[in-house]
Amino acid sequence: MDSESADLTKEYIKMMTDMIVLCATLALSLFFWIVSLTLSAVSGNLQPVSPWRWLLSILVPLTMAVRALRRRSLDRSGALAALLVGFVLTMANFSFVSTMLTFFLTSTKLTRWGAEKKKKIEADYKEGGQRNWIQVFCNGGVPTELALLYMIEVGPGEIPVDFGKQYSASWMCLSLLGALACCAGDTWASEVGPVLSQSQPRLITTWQEVPVGTNGGVTPVGLVASFLGGAVVGGAYFLTQLLLVSDLHLADPQWPIVVYGGVAGLLGSVLDSFLGAHMQYSGxxxxxxxxxxxxxxxxxxxxxxxxxxxNAVNLFSSVLIALFLPGMAWGAWPR
Known part of the structure; x- marks a missing residue:
């Protein structure tokens, strides 16, 4: 009887905690909305942000951070960093946060997949792949900065990728997508390759066979996985555009976003391997x-x-992809 009472008490406390967090989130989002309206009235040239966007910008990152903390996908510092990254991306563009969530959720699942085999080959294997704030910012820092620049350029909201009408904003959208697809591609390659590959990895610089786990080692399975990882992230961006942007028929075709994500994932993985072969010690x-x-x-x-x-290799790879790949896409984008 005592154990049943204790369980009921725990459930009650959990329910009350969830209600308090939800009420606090609603109050905070309403406060930010009032501040937004006030600033818009004073300046006369700012557009107030919807209270729903304020609410989602707080609620979505908070929900995901708590979930990741409970599942040990993030430690406490990683959860706090994820709150900041998630808030900025959700506020800027829902396509941005859907892309980030797709990258995070798929990467977390793949990190847990094949755990027994990975324990045997990875010296620094962590149960659940628990990430800290450094890893969160190395993967999400570049997208966060691009989301801030995007809001300065066009304000919060969803727009189609159209270089003819929104040149700089479209560039930022593709840069952000490229950075996340690069991280996804590298993660998918490193998590899928060791489990499914039947062949020995080859060093990308010399093409000699190397032991599994060597920085710079690639396999055909890993390269295919990197393209698929980037394409899945690009697909999440494209699907969000279809659901939330009403005037897509007036803009350039948006389907190349999926292909762009796949290419960014593949090139990001190759670049990561090249940098790893030169600048990371493997023994x-x-x-x-x-x-x-x-x-x-x-x-x-x-x-x-x-x-x-x-972490530094991941950061450099995502920066390079974000800087240069949109320029290549601009010339090849169908119109």
Whole structure:
């Protein structure tokens, strides 16, 4: 009886906590909306942000951060960082946050998939792939900055990708999508390749066979997975556009967004592997029988130098894709 009472008490406390959080979220979103209206009335040239957008900008990141914290996909610092990233992306454009959520959810699922096999080959394997604030900002920092620039350019809201009508904003949209697709492609390749690949990885710089887990090692399965990961992220962006943008028929075709995401995922994975082969140390530690990123008396060097870690390589790859890929897409975009 005591255990039943304790369980009921816990359920009651959980329900009350959820209600308090929801009420606080509603109050906070209403407060931000009033501030937005006030600033718009004073300046005369600002458009007030909808209270629904304020509400979703707080509620969606909060829900996802709490869920990720409970499932140990993020630690506390990662959850706080995700709140900031999620708030900015949701406020700027719902296509942005749907893309980020697709990347995060699929990556989390794939990280947990094939855990037993990954434990045997990864020296720094973490149960559930728990991410901290550094990893969150290395993957979401560039998109967050682009979302802020997007809001300065056109304000919060959804627009079609159309270089003829919204050149700079369209560039920012594709840059943001490219950065997230790059991260998704690299994650899908690194999570799917070791589990499904039947062939030994080859170092991207020399094409010599290397042990599984070597930075810069690629497989055909991993490359295909990187394209699919980017395409899935691009598909989430495209689907959100179809649902929320009313004048898509007046803009350039939007379906290339899916292909663009796939290309960004593939190129991002290749670029990540190239940087990893040169700037990340990989060595085989005979004492544990695994590839490691540190030098020791029992370690035989495979490739790379200890210049960057995995987070920095991810960041550099996403920055380069965000900077250069939209220019290539602009010339090839159908009109």
């Amino acid at each position: 085989f530690d005979s004492s544990i029988g695994k590839v490691v990123s540190y030098e020791s008396a029992t370690t035989r060097r495979i490739c790379g130098k200890p210049i960057l870690d995995n």
